[in-house]
Amino acid sequence: xxxGPDLRIATLNDARSRRSAxxxxxxxxxxxxxxxxxxVVTFVSVAREAKVSRQYLYxxxxxxxxxxxxxTRAETEVINGKKVPLRTPEEYRHIEAALRNKxxxxxxxxxxxxxxxxxxxxxxxxxxxxxxHWHQLxxxxxxxxxxxxAPAPPPPAED
Numbered sequence: 001x002x003x004g005p006d007l008r009i010a011t012l013n014d015a016r017s018r019r020s021a022x023x024x025x026x027x028x029x030x031x032x033x034x035x036x037x038x039x040v041v042t043f044v045s046v047a048r049e050a051k052v053s054r055q056y057l058y059x060x061x062x063x064x065x066x067x068x069x070x071x072t073r074a075e076t077e078v079i080n081g082k083k084v085p086l087r088t089p090e091e092y093r094h095i096e097a098a099l100r101n102k103x104x105x106x107x108x109x110x111x112x113x114x115x116x117x118x119x120x121x122x123x124x125x126x127x128x129x130x131x132x133h134w135h136q137l138x139x140x141x142x143x144x145x146x147x148x149x150a151p152a153p154p155p156p157a158e159d
Contacts, residue, residue: 026050041068
């Protein structure tokens with residue numbers, strides 16, 4: 001049985017309508033799932049969730065997703081007592097990487113500060129020893145002078 005041009009066109013139009021309806025339903029379901037899981041609705045997140053291209057979303061859902069983006073960007077959640085805006089998984093990855101870099105930098109600074117403190121402690125202990133030595137010399141000389149005796153030679157230095 002051969003098909004006429006009109007029947008073929010009608011079949012193709014039906015298939016296109018079906019695919020379009022399936023994509024539209026997939027996008028709407030994806031938006032609902034993202035809302036329910038309190039994730040940020042963006043073109044990337046909807047495209048990934050609905051398994052459609054971003055271009056399809058830009059062509060057909062720019063207003064709906066644009067409104068969702070504005071609404072979800074205004075939403076916040078409370079984490080450890082602090083209100084923070086909802087973020088996409090990509091934003092969380094970027095924030096995590098930045099925080100890990102900051103932690104590494106702070107750990108390096110802490111290690112350097114501890115090394116400097118240890119060096120300062122050693123220097124202070126050495127200076128306390130010298131001060132104690134000079135204090136002993138001063139005390140010996142002071143007792144001899146107050147007793148009317150001539151000062152004796154000081155003991156040898158312990159450096």
